[in-house]
Amino acid sequence: MKSTDLKNISTKYKEIQLQYDKLGVNISQALELLLKENSISYLSINNRTKAIDSFIGKIEKKNYKSPFEEIEDICGIRIICYYQSDVNKIKEIIRKEFEVLEDENKEENLEYDQFGYRSFHFIIRIKKEWLNTPNYRGLENLKAELQIRTVLMHAWAEIEHKLAYKSKSQIPKEFRRKLSRISAKLEESDEQFEEIKNQMDSNKIILIEAAKASDIFEDNIELNLDNLKAFLDYAFPNRHKDIDQTRELFDEMIKLQITLKDLTTGYNNVKNELFNIEKEEAKSFDNIEINEGEVHWQQTGAAMTVLELTNENYYKMRKKAYPEWMSVIDKFRESKLNK
Secondary structure, rough: OHHHHHHHHHHHHHHHHHHHHHHHHHHEEEEEHHHHHHHEEEEEEEEEOOEEEEEEEHHHOOOOOOOOHHHOOOEEEEEEEOHHHHHHHHHHOOOOEEEEEEEEHHHHHOOOOOOOOOOOOEEEOOOHHHHOOOOOOOOOOOOEEEEEEHHHHHHHHHHHHHHHOHHHHHHHHHHHHHHHHHHHHHHHHHHHHHHHHHHHHHHHHHHHHHHHHHOOOOOOOOOOOOHHHHHHHHOOOOOOOHHHHHHHHHHHHHHHOOOOHHHHHHHHHHHHHHHHHHHHHHHHHHOOOOOOOOOOOOOOHHHHHHHHHHHHHHHHHHHOOOOOHHHHHHHHHHHHHHH
């Protein structure tokens, strides 16, 4: 490449680099919101703008004549999620929310014994209606490459990149069989994680539907995290879920030897009183007025209140740790004893 061409390209690239930085940040933030709206958990959403040396290197390697139009991954965005089913959900969101110029499944290009990572690639642009908002002004016609992978797809891609093998022919024969087996195991593991997730979801649905039909939650079952989550979804379906707090509640129940039956029996005994307690706590501690049908507690907050009212060991533990927060509970416990 002539030095004058190189200088012109470098100058132009520096002029547009900030626009691509802005594109990557804005699309990543939009994706975070879209995945949250669709209840899709993910490990990370990252973006990067290609370094100028990498940009020029690609021009020289591919002999591009119009590099700013032909190179489509100046802005790169990568979503790493947990399950294969989430990959498919995210693909549908991308097709709905962005202008998709290209859509490629890298897995479809692989032979059964061929090396290469599984990944889903899009070349996208922002839809015209987005350009009316301040964050997206000036970003029209800019392209971004978007990759979607599961955690295990990503692990394979990163290790493959580290080993620096770009094709099967580059790999020493003594390593080919071993690497093929690792790749196959990762693919199988991805499928098995998906199967476990589906079975967990199915078991929870069965428990909840049976409880709705009989108005009694099956409590002669093991106390594990999945069964506790099922009970919380049955008893408090309209409350916010927090998996970390659910794990904390589970650990407290195990420590105090509280069974699932203890929780469900306690719930049945005090469920009609919970709103009055919730209303008073909201007013006393947060200065918030709530009306019938509104909620203040999260799922675990409601369950903890049940145990504070009905389980002596749990009440004592909470009273010792948070005495100032237990005044409302004390009031309702005393009124129940005086009846």
